[in-house]
Amino acid sequence: MTDPLATAIIVAALVVAAYGLFAALRDRRMDGLHLAGLGVLEVLLLVQAVLGLVKVGGDEGPADGATFVGYLLGVLLxxxxxxxxxxxxxxxxxxxxxxVAGLSVAVMIVRMGQIWDGTVV
Incomplete structure (x- = not known):
């Protein structure tokens, strides 16, 4: 996994979640900025998926590659x-x-980093 990219994804996911919370607390509906934030987040996740699959395919990566790939593809949804x-x-x-979507992405990226590093949780 690429740590700077993972950090960027986590920050983007938390910003999207914070903006969603701000709108929910103000009793506002979803707007174009929410969709733009989710779009940026999805692009970052696609880059992560491509890089992750290339690294796993090149025999670089975690011992439990199937779980990592499952997270890698699942987070895209x-x-x-x-x-x-x-x-x-x-x-x-x-x-x-x-x-919920933003927080879920952030948690999944953290978990993917743990799987990549071999951390048992």
Whole structure:
């Protein structure tokens, strides 16, 4: 895993979650900035996925490669699912879904780093 990219993904995910929380607390609906943030997050995750798959395919990476690849591909589904659900939910709970999506991505990236480093948790 690339540590600077993982850090950038975590920061982006937390910024998206914070903006979603701000909107939810103000009883606002999801807007274009939420979608843009999720789009940026998805692009970063796609870059991470490509780099991760290349490294795992080149015999570099964790001992449990299957679990790592599962996380790597699974995390790609969260921003689009959050965006879709957030758009469909026309109340304050739309941005709340974005909060959950952002926090989920951050936690999954941290866990992927632990798997990559061989940390047992």
């Amino acid at each position: 969260i921003p689009p699912a959050g965006a879709g659900w957030g758009v469909l939910e026309r109340s304050r709970w739309g941005p709340a879904v974005i909060v």
